[in-house]
Amino acid sequence: MTLIGVTGAPGNVGTPLVAALLARGARVRVLARRPERARAAFGEQPGLEFGHLEFGDxxxxVAAFRGVERLFVTRPPQLSRVTRDMVPALDVALGAGVTQMALLSLQGAERNPFVPHAQLEKYLMESGVASTLLRPSFFMQNLTTTHLPELRRGEVFVPAGRGRTSFVDVRDVAEAGAAVLTEPGHAGQAYELTSSEALTYAEVAAKFSAATGRTIRYTDPSPLAFYRRLRARGVPTGQLLIMEAIYATARFGLAARVTPELARLLGRPPRTFDQFAQDAAPLLTQETPHA
Structure with missing residues (x-):
């Protein structure tokens, strides 16, 4: 049976992806920087194994990719120099016998050479490996992870102006990833994955307010104010610069594109932001210490 390697697990997409692959009967090797933590997170399950992979080390x-035939590639958010830190690992994967890769990229990466996802896309397209590019829009779950402290204080704090964003639920992205790695016909394809609507962040705040019964406001900080607050919270500079670039696309009206591609891959409508907000409501109403 084909062995599928998954990077980025546990993680926003990696965790539900592993579950989706196992549900399809696949053999999965979670490739993690700390495999003992991954094992504790997933537990022992039939068809699941763990390997040690640290990009840059x-x-x-060699051991991480031994026996792997298909690979799901996720860029760790702290890595911005992917040519130095990730491409050598992918070269080894190809030499070890990986014949198919699915890359978790970014909506608009083909038009934005400044994001590291674009460099990874270029590498895969030039490598000759059978590859599929998944270009999701902004993850709904980013708001309840990176931006959770502000949300719990009643604030959507992102520098996106009045632009609209076609959000997507990571659970749907994971299902799409499982599909392209276990079904034929996806080699050489690039899929732009969005939900069925594009929202302003003011509308996002209103949906969180409705789901939680609390007032949550969109404060629309300047890019500098956003950088200073998250940097003070310990977010790495490289990760922050990528976030600034992503929010700039929304601010300039470039993140509102909605496509039917995710619905076609899933065979059903993608999850809505209202559904996500309802699911996230218990997390948002927990107390958080003031920064």
Whole structure:
């Protein structure tokens, strides 16, 4: 049976992706920087194994990819120099016998050479490997992870202006990833994955307010104010610069594109933001210490 390697697990997409692959009867190797933590997160399950992979540490590459035929590639958010830190690992994967890769990229990466996802896309397209590019729009779950402290204080704090964003639920992205890695016909394809609506962040705040019964406001900080607050909270500079670039696309009206591609891959409508807000409501109403 084909062995599928998954990077980025546990994680926003990686965790539900592993579950979706196992549900399809696939053999899965979670490739993690701390495999013991991954094992504790997933537990022992039939068809699931764990390997040590740390991008940038060449000593981990050979054993990590041994026996893997298909690979799901996720860029760790702290890595911005992917040519240096990720491409050598993917070269080893190809040499070890990986014949198909699915890349978790970014909506609009083909038009934005400044994001590291674009460099990874270019590498895959030039490598000759059978590849599928998944270009999701902004993850709904980013708001309840990176931006959770502000949300719990009643604030949507992102520098996106009045632009609209076609959000997507990571659970749907994971199902799409499982589909392209286990079904034929996806090699050489690029899929732009969005929900069925584009929202302003003021509308996002209103939906969170309705789901939680609390007042949550969109404060629309300047890019500098956003950078300073999250940097003070310890978010790495490289990750922050990528976030600033992503929010700039929304601010300039470039993130509102809605496509039917996710619905076609899933065979059903994608989850709505209202559904996500209802699911996230208990998390948002927990207390958080003031920064």
């Amino acid at each position: 060449r000593r981990t590459y």
